[in-house]
Amino acid sequence: MSSTLFQNLLLPNGVAYEQPLGLFIDNVFVLPAEPSLIPVENPATGKDIISVHAASGIDVNKAVAAARQAFRGEWRSLSATDRGSLLFKLANLIHRDQKLIAAIDSMDNGKTYNEALTIDLDEAYNVFKYYAGWADKIYGRTIEIAPSKLAYTLQEPLGVCGQIIPWNYPFMMLAWKVAPALACGNTVVLKSAEQTPLSALYFGKLVQEAGFPKGVVNIISGLGSIAGSALAMHMDVDKIAFTGSTATGRLIMKAATSNLKNITLECGGKSPSIVFEDAKLEQAVKWSHAGIMGNQGQVCTSTSRIYVQESIYDKFVELFVKLTQESAKLGDPFAGETIQGPQVSAAQLDKILQYIEEGKREGAHLATGGVRHSSEGYFIEPTVFTNTHEEMKIVKEEIFGPVVTISKFSDAADALKKANDTSYGLAAAIFTSDIENGLAIASKVEAGMVWINSSNDSHFGIPFGGYKSSGIGRELGPYALDAYTQTKAVHVNLGNTL
Structure with missing residues (x-):
């Protein structure tokens, strides 16, 4: 297996760039513990573009451990305003590189470049900007019980969020999941679709450039049956957010029972x-x-x-x-x-x-x-x-x-x-x-x-989401904040008497 972590690529529109190939864990690109490659092809030609390194269960463990350490450490202690500032930086970097990222998704997925640019990347930029604004506006409530007693609630992050995205909107679905999770104070382990891993890996470079603390965002390429399954069953993952087929959604839901994970499933449709x-x-x-x-x-x-x-x-x-x-x-x-x-x-x-x-x-x-x-x-x-x-x-x-x-x-x-x-x-x-x-x-x-x-x-x-076999929970808008927070009630006895 090649030890290459980066490779210079020439896009079909003539633009050259450096493509990451490794796993993005703890803010650096690394090789997997076990040699494994996933070929990535251009569906417009049917020819391989490149191969990326694939994660095993061992790599999932490392990514989750990095996310847990970040959640309990620097990221959790960062103010909500500072979290929002980092998300704004990330939004601006996406806007700066939107033409490049659109071209990567067009080559990798097959969608037209115009659609990738004007729909997917425009949406991704706005999603990060929108949730950057929400970061310091996630409030609890104060509830009066009696003259000497009150209670208040806190909206707290869930912890480590495993996120599995589909191949049809690679970068846009990344934004839908990562942005609200980070705004709420969670850390993330994102698994890209095995057919379209390139733009998610490039996103790791933007996370580095924006200055996020180590371990807050981790990105792995890998097969669903290996990396996806390990993430869904992991005992130290607090939430799984998945977009994909209903059949796979059922498997994810079953795997998430390992520790009763919070889940969001956006599955199939026949509208x-x-x-x-x-x-x-x-x-x-x-x-x-x-x-x-x-x-x-x-x-x-x-x-x-x-x-x-x-x-x-x-x-x-x-x-x-x-x-x-x-x-x-x-x-x-x-x-x-x-x-x-x-x-x-x-x-x-x-x-x-x-x-x-x-x-x-x-x-x-x-x-x-x-x-x-x-x-x-x-x-x-x-x-x-x-x-x-x-x-x-x-x-x-x-x-x-x-x-x-x-x-x-x-x-x-x-x-x-x-x-x-x-x-x-x-x-x-x-x-x-x-x-x-x-x-x-x-x-x-x-x-x-x-x-x-x-x-x-x-x-x-x-809000975006469905009824029946089309999924559980909602993405986008303030509804996504509910999907990435949990409520704590605190009772305060002011009089200190029974």
Whole structure:
């Protein structure tokens, strides 16, 4: 195994930079205890970029120990205002290097450079800045019990937080987890997705530059079955925050019972988009299209099930298929005209193609797409199935790709029944000109987030999370502060008498 901890890389856009390869533990990049490498490939070409060092259980132990020491030491004794200042420094460093980090994620993940820059990195900067402002505003309460007695509460950090992020938004998901955890005074051991470890490792350099104390932020690359499992089961980890599939979320939840860890799980979805006959049709088509085709369909909140009222079904399908075909500009993620990049890996591409074949076998009508776009890289044509029903596998299961099903509904009751006929409950979109109807449906649809006349809107100040098998807890906004603190009640007897 190479002992190299850094390597100079040339990005597809011609920018050269130094890429860390080691594990970031106790504020330095180190080699793993046991030789192991993970190859990292460019999904636009299918060729390896580089290999990074992979953590074993021994390395997880070292990272957790460093985080525990920092939590009990310098980080815990630092004032909330000083914590906020460090987070502001980190936010500014992210803003300074946003073009570089966006290019790293584009190369590593396959998303377009424009999307990585204008969505992912803009969001990451704002998330760190937002929670930097919260750091010294996390208050308890004072409660009067009697003239000689009172009580007060403290919102205290949980301790060492294990955080496992997905591959679809590598740097943005890092920000969603790390920023609120640090603002609340916790320390972090972050495990990146094995497919997309590069931007998380680069983040370690920014942590160093910002001047964070040793051990506050630790970053490890590794396989979920090894490093992820060790982190989730670790007896000295106080919280696990995970974003990924529902199947893996169940395993994380089971592992977290080892010491009854606090958990936040943001898992899968099969979100509906409901289009009523009084909707502004062209806007409903545009929003519904963006809701499934954005980020190559690799979005947990993708509105992958579209339900359209019978009277406008044919016209909606006609416009939707036309828009899908016209906007299917697949290619080099760094090219300005590209709208859709490749899927993240060969395994993901194969999984999507298998679902498409299953949809055809079940009798769904393939209106457009459904084939691999190029023999180089992992591109797939955006795919639209019509005349689908709730028992079809492509309607019931999360595909996590640019594949959408469009079905009919008769009235509001029928729409709600079909929308809620799922084990998931992450998000839903509603299109109507009748705001009373929109609000009524929003109150009855079983989802943690609802959009009326839009789709997949997100904001760092608004809670993100789902119902049912889509997860536990909320990220973003002040709600994330609750996920990273615990409440202590202190009773004070002023009179010192019984």
